[in-house]
Amino acid sequence: MDYFFGREIERWAEWRGAEIIRYRPTYHDADYGMAARMILALGESGPAVDALSLAILRAHWRDDADLSDRSTLEAIARAGGHPDLLERAEADEIGARYAANTAEAGRNPVFGSPTYMLGEEPFYGQDRLDMLERALTAPFAPPRWRNPPVAGN
Numbered sequence: 320m321d322y323f324f325g326r327e328i329e330r331w332a333e334w335r336g337a338e339i340i341r342y343r344p345t346y347h348d349a350d351y352g353m354a355a356r357m358i359l360a361l362g363e364s365g366p367a368v369d370a371l372s373l374a375i376l377r378a379h380w381r382d383d384a385d386l387s388d389r390s391t392l393e394a395i396a397r398a399g400g401h402p403d404l405l406e407r408a409e410a411d412e413i414g415a416r417y418a419a420n421t422a423e424a425g426r427n428p429v430f431g432s433p434t435y436m437l438g439e440e441p442f443y444g445q446d447r448l449d450m451l452e453r454a455l456t457a458p459f460a461p462p463r464w465r466n467p468p469v470a471g472n
Contacts (some may be wrong), residue, residue, distance in 0.1 A: 328380075331445070338381045347379075349387035355409040356417050368410060371399050 332339040354375050361368045374395050378384035382389050389405070397406035407413065424434070428441045435442040435451050438461070442451040450459075 332380075337468050340381060340383050344379055344383050346383070346385040346387065349385060350418060351386050352417065353389075353392055353405070354386045356413050357392060359402070359416050359420075360404055360407040360410070365449050367399075367401075371395070373400070374399055
C-alpha cells in the first residue's frame, strides 16, 4: 500500500506534470458519491464534465480536500461556474443514474476507477489507455487465462 500511495503516484504526477500532496489523502476513504453525482449532473461528456472531473481530482490529490463535505463540493462547483450543480446532483433522476451505474459496475469486472469497458473487456487504470486504444482497432485475442483453485476455498 505504501508503494502504491507513494512512489507510483509520484511517478504518475511527474509524468503528467501534476502537483500532488506527498502523503495519502486524509479523506481518501470518504464517500464520494455526491462528487460523482455532480459529474453525472453535467452530462455524459464534454468540456464542462472534463473540467469538473479535473477540479475534483485536483481537490483530492493536490489540496487534500474532503470531497464528502458539502461546502467543499459547493466551492468546487461555484469555482467551475456551476452555482446550482449540487442541487441538480441531488435530483432523483441523477440518483437513479448513479445507482444504475453502480449496479452495472457490480455486474462487470469493475474493481476501481478508472475502469474502461470495451464490450465485455475491462481495462483498469489510466496506464491501460494505450491498450484500450489498440483494442479499438485491433482486438486482443480472446482470454485463455485460467486460475487454478485456491486451496481451502
